[in-house]
Amino acid sequence: MEIAIIAHDGKKAEMVQFLNEHSEILHQKKIMLISTGTTGEKVKKAGFEVNALLSGPLGGDAQIAARVAEGKCNMVLFFRDPLDKHPHEPDILMLMRLCDVHNVPLATNEATAKLLVKAV
Ligand SMILES: O=C(CO)COP(=O)(O)O
Numbered sequence: 343m344e345i346a347i348i349a350h351d352g353k354k355a356e357m358v359q360f361l362n363e364h365s366e367i368l369h370q371k372k373i374m375l376i377s378t379g380t381t382g383e384k385v386k387k388a389g390f391e392v393n394a395l396l397s398g399p400l401g402g403d404a405q406i407a408a409r410v411a412e413g414k415c416n417m418v419l420f421f422r423d424p425l426d427k428h429p430h431e432p433d434i435l436m437l438m439r440l441c442d443v444h445n446v447p448l449a450t451n452e453a454t455a456k457l458l459v460k461a462v
Pocket residue numbers: 348349350351378379380381382396397398399402403428434
């Protein structure tokens with residue numbers, strides 16, 4: 343199963359902590375992680391294996407959206423920062439829209455991500 347992890351800058355530390363808290367389940371269930379670029383770098387530094395795509399503003403969200411549309415990505419955990427501005431907001435909306443189009447589980451905050459990961 344492939345899970346995409348994405349975190350805006352204000353939420354990257356939260357994402358690393360979330361993965362640390364759920365590392366056992368990710369390992370047990372043989373989860374393959376993909377991510378946007380900078381999120382991936384942080385997560386790799388914390389010791390996780392992840393396929394890091396482009397940084398979000400350079401098209402990383404769009405790459406993940408394409409994998410959702412192609413049926414390759416099965417879940418998206420997106421720690422959004424609603425208090426910050428993002429130049430690539432159209433890409434973010436596209437990703438969320440395609441999750442709905444293809445009925446792919448999408449968490450946009452940590453509380454929902456916790457519930458989704460428990461259901462994997
Ligand atoms: O901007 C992002 C998601 O919209 C995240 O991208 P980075 O992981 O490259 O910071």
